[in-house]
Amino acid sequence: MEAAADLRDTALLTLKFTFNPRLGIDNPVLSLAEDQDQSDPWNLHRPRFCLLSKEEGKTFGFHLQQRLGQADHVVCRVDPGTSAQRQGLREGDRILAVNNNIVAHEDHAVVVRYIRASGPRVLLTVLAQNVNDVASVLQESDAFLCPTLASGVRPRLCHVVKDEGGFGFSVTHGGRGPFWLVLSAGGAAEKAGVPPGARLLEVNGVSVEKLTSNQLNRKLWQSGDQVTLLVAGPEVEEQCHQLGMPLAAPLAEGWALPAKPRCLNIEKGPEGFGFLLREEKGLDGRLGQFLWDVDPGLPADKAGMKAGDRLVAVAGESVDGLGHEETVSRIRAQGSRISLIVVDPEADRFFSMVRLSPLLFSESTEIAAPPLAETKGLPVEDTVEPSGLAGSRQCFLYPGPGGGYGFRLCCVASGPCLLISQVTPGGSAARAGLQMGDTVLEVNGYPVGGDSDLDRLQQLTEAEPPLCLKLGARNPQGLESWIPLESGEDWTLASELL
Template sequence: AAMKQTKGLESDKKSIVKFEFNPKDGIDNPALSLAEDMDGEGVGEPRFYLLSKGSAETFGFSLHEELGCRGHIIRQVELGGVAQRRGLQDGDRLLQVNGQFVDHMDHQRVVQKIKASRNQVLLAVLDGDSYEAAKDLGKDLSQMLPTDIRPRLCHITRDKSGFGFSVSGPEGVKGTFQLAVRQHGPAERAGVPPGSWLLELNGTSVRSYSYAQLTRKLKQSGSKVTLLVASSAVEEFYRVRGLQATSALADISWLPFKVRELHMVKGPAGYGFLLKEDDCISGAIGQFLWDVDAGLPAEQAGMKEGDRLLAVNGESIEELDHQETVLRIRAHEDHVTLLVIDPAGDEFYQSVG
């Protein structure tokens, strides 16, 4: 559903929002821009957009850094593109990417954050005039934004008394499940917030599940289960804006599978590894690390046989071919930083999308 808004009214501190359904956009991934209410000082409110694209598409805008202008500026919004259909406008200033405040960040780092989001990204923007007015007034722009808007991925291993949570939901209503979490149980240790709402089970949305179907799926999970959950505040953030929270936007810091950053300084015999191109679990092409030599910088930095390379010097290589990746590694003569993940972690993340 493409959603547009009328101007909001501030008298009762609530925004008036008008919804228009566009069947071409479907109903699974709506977007809503908050009404640009003025606070009396000429400063509007941030707007949030959830952009989703196909693998062969772009998001349909460019991010610029311009002489004489402050902030990360939205430019070249393509007519009919993803960004334009959702409501992003030329001159908007980007404030947040997937819940992280970016106004103060180096421009190239912000660009990489958007690229690293791959096919789905949640952006918070402020119109150009409001941004300049806020800066002139010395406003802290980060205070205009909610701080915690990310759902959480939690991987739970059951103990002898179960997973450590129980599920409740309104009778006869599909897809609405709230979790009661047992104190000191497996779910709490895995990071599930008390009273949180269940969004996905093992990488699949629960929106179409009945209570009986969910119970059956949990039993079929065996001794381990991966949940995408949202606290009440996070669930409300997405619901009132008509947005769907997915694992692509999730906080993954509670998961047992971690990406690793390897800092290496080249020795007389090189770094001590071989980069090979091969198929990923997903079917895409990836760059893998093999032939890790004992005692050389790669092994000393923690590289393991079969690690998949995700980024070089803070920049994603997932869109690069083998030769481009090699050149990126060689960009600095004697040092490099690689972001990698081991096969077990790679398989896990593919399984939950």
């Protein structure tokens, strides 16, 4: 299934051109992903586009790491047999852009949010490690290295509803794709935002680039009275051609969509927020977090929450792939004012069909890290609570989507002391307030500082979450003589699995 999705998406990666032996190749800048020699890293002499797809419950198959002291976001591992490997993502690649957003100098947590908010498909612009090193020496700007589409010049996702004149378009004749649309003046397609002379890329989330005319006509007929088209106008097609950029679905703007995500800003009242969150399977079999028991007259109801809504983001951050406890933790961490992005069952089915995240079409979505909220008096997971020992504090952490807690430990050579040596931005540890230099006093109620710490830590971290840490005062001086604990690799989080 995942390989089939990759094949559909690869068809859109670049515009194909015909080799004329008399004229030669008309645009040597263009290169199909499948035509590149992936075994020769020096052949990857420019930014590449990797269009990744994932099936429900799976990942794209790569690990993202930010190098300490640098703004680079580097692929540190590519899992075999995954979409990332099939689409040519390589260890050492630096990510320059996610979809149409340049992210080279963004915070690590922001880059992770962009990728997760993209849903089942994402377009990455990457630079090979050797090329990145040369570009750094030459001080070439990311705007020069990483082309993006101009504002308003992007593919369109248009939902067309039949009227008395039908869909209002015809398809150029030909035995096989690509196809272009001829519009009827004032017809349904024109009203839905389809531009004149548009190239047809997808029908209801399925690529038509390699379909025959008969297959395309059958698919349009099976759509009934309404159909969702991914199209690119002539100016979009030309700009992508010049930039060597793919006509990819995650770049699309929404036009006349039948449903959109809703942003709910809810302030807690004397009787609470007035809703219940449950993890269950939806109508299409997808596991997610659903909102139920919306009490009439309470804040959630007044904000527009409906029973059966599916939660897709908390404070602008996607909750796709998160477990129930982690989702609850993120809601509680906002305090008495929460911001949720939800979709009703109709919108959920629509975005599932087109294989795109509703967050790509949410005008209210803020990808940047939300401001810290007041959490006084709330039983918040992934947060800090006072401890009975003077100068110490307790932290409760749940593992993130990659299975780790988002921190690394080190041992001070001058004495029996464990310190926090690294905290992954945006991870569970960072949200709980852990900082580099914090001294670890207890783990799940067991004191540390003896010879058997490593064995005990390994046993404790394999236990059921949450992970409870008791931390002492920071000791930055101790980091000058620290020794890394290699045995912690299995349970700390040095990179994000995406």
